[in-house]
Amino acid sequence: SNRCFTKHTFRKSYFLEINVFSSLMAILDAIPSSDQIRIAPSLKSQRGSVWTKTKAAFENWELEVTFRVTGRSRIGADGLAVWYTENQGLEGPVFGSADMWNGVGIFFDSFDNDGKKNNPAIVIIGNNGQIHYDHQNDGANQALSSCQRDFRNKPYPVRAKITYYQKTLTVMINNGFTPDKNDYEFCAKVENMIIPAQGHFGISAATGGLADDHDVLSFLTFQLTEPGKEPPTVDKEISEKEKEKYQEEFEHFQQELDKKKEEFQKDHPDLQGHPTDEMFESVGDRELRQVFEGQNRIHLEIKQLNRQLDMILDEQRRYVSSLTEEISKRGAGAPGQTFQQELDTVVNTQHEILRQVNEMKNSMSETVRLVSGIAHPGPAAGVYDTTQHFNDIKEHLHIVKRDIDSLAQRSMPSNERPKCPELPPFPSCLSTVHFVIFVVVQTVLFIGYIMYRTQQEAAAKKFF
Structure with a gap:
């Protein structure tokens, strides 16, 4: 699909010029x-929101929201919400916005x-x-879809991409682990x-x-x-009067910015250029x-x-769904009892595979948590802590x-599973007859040696 940037937007360049920002957005108890x-500060029982003034x-x-x-x-509270509703939410009990909205809300809920x-969950x-x-x-019975993601205290800003395309709403998340x-x-x-054909975009938060x-x-x-379709042009959406107004405000802001830069360079001539310390990388x-x-x-790799x-997991869920529907159609007393038992066995096997896959995903989530812990070592942490983290990850x-090897073995048919070769029978190296002869000969030799030694000692005594 083709993307066309719209005016229902705010970002860093708008924050510096409050007049431009306020002409596009309605600020309700937020702090630009x-x-x-700052939609809601870290104070108890606070609410705030920002909404588009005109309907889209x-x-x-598609929305791309970057937040911290x-x-x-x-544990955090309460959370943040991204909205597309028929009317502006103003202030209310649902993450700082009004209840009983007409539209959709994507909630970043941090409190259980x-x-x-x-x-935390989305x-x-x-x-x-x-x-x-x-x-x-937490709207558990009202949720259309959800996922568990920790979006608090990340080293980089968290990004959410919300796409509504051909009546399908998709949420993608960047957890802020990497830049x-x-x-x-x-x-x-x-x-x-x-969802409504026309509506306001908004974002709200509450504590x-x-x-x-x-x-x-x-x-x-x-x-x-x-x-294949022609994307709409921005010139047709914005009137000439609005374009001239925005252009004048932008030029005014650009002049003010250049003036501030010149004043800063005059007041701080020693800071011009790059310091020599920043040109080299320390240990x-x-x-x-x-x-x-x-x-x-x-x-x-983990991703x-x-x-x-x-x-x-999606493939197994489809198999389980189709098999369950087939079993429900046949009923309990159907003639194909043997076939139904086979289906039951397959369904149970699929459930077991789903359980193992979920366990592996939980293990990977734990690994991701350990990886994220490396980014913020404590003041007393050093090489030992980093090594310990990598050992835990390993x-x-x-x-x-x-677990994957075990899952592969369970999925392989029994006639194709590798088997270890059987050991040959251990050969008998010595028979009973040979053993008896060996013992008798050894005994005779031992007795002969004793008699010979006794005769030699007696002869020596007679000589002295």
């Missing part, structure tokens, strides 16, 4: 600064309200304007998703008894068009760079393995490899 917007009439669209959620507690230990919830959000159970902006992985997908800083660095909106910087490079390689496991990778 020079490089980000896109048949297909940081806090000093081990239902106590099931399934947070949840997709739709609403037709008549349903109250079940906040106490690669395109390092996305699949999170959730909802097919046959019906509760616990509090995190919820900062948004960019909110990019794209209109998608099918291949600590080099070691830190090597650690990050190794961490990135491990993360890419590739995770994709393969996702493919296996151990988890061995466990994953062993």
Whole structure:
């Protein structure tokens, strides 16, 4: 599909010029600064949101949201939400926005309200304007799709790519482990998703008894068009009066920026150019760079393995679904009882394989957690801590490899499984007759030696 950048957007260049920003967005209790917007600060019971002032009439669209959620507690609250609704949410109890919305919300929920230990999580919830959000159970019964991802306190900003194309909503997530902006992985997908034809884009956040800083660095909106169709031009969407206004504001901002640069250079002539210390890499910087490079390689390998496991898991789920439907059609008292038993056996085997794949994914999640721990060693941590982390990662990778080998052995037919060659019968090296003869001869020789030695000693005594 083709992407066309739209005006329903804010990013760093808009933060510096509040007039330009406020002409496009409605700020509700949020705090804009020079490089980000703090939707909700790390204070108890705070709410905030930012909404587009004009409605978007896109048949297909895509959002790219870059944000940070940081806090000093081990557990955060409450979370952040990205919206596409018929009307602006304003202030409300659902992550800082109004309840009973008409549209879809993608919730980045960091607090575990239902106590099931399934947070932080990313949840997709739709609403037709008549349903109250079940906040106490984290919307578990209302979720259309979800995935568990930890988006708090990451070394790099977290990125979410939300795509609505041909009535299918897809969420991709960049967990912020690496500086690669395109390092996305699949999170959730909802097919046959019906949303309003026109709506407002928005982002909101809220805190509760616990509090995190919820900062948004960019909110990019794209209109998608099918291949072969002519993408809409931006000139037709924006009137000439608006274009002239934005152009004047941009030129004014550019002049102010150039003026500030000249004043700074005059006031700080000693800072012009590059300091000589920054031209060389210190030993600590080099070691830190090597650690990050190794961490990135491990993360890419784990990501590739995770994709393969996702493919296996989806394939097994389709098999289980088709077999279950076949069993339900035949019924319990059908004549093909033997065939039904075989289907039951296959279904049980598929469930066992699904369980093992889930265990491997959990093991890989633990490995990813260990990899992320390398990025922030404590003040007392050194080479020993880094080595210990890599040893733990190596151990988890061995466990994953062993589970995959076990899964491959279970999937292989019994007649094709490799068998060890049988050992030949151990040969008998000495018979009973030979053993008796050997013992008798050895005894005779021993007695003869004793008699000979006794005669020699008696002769010696007679001589003296």
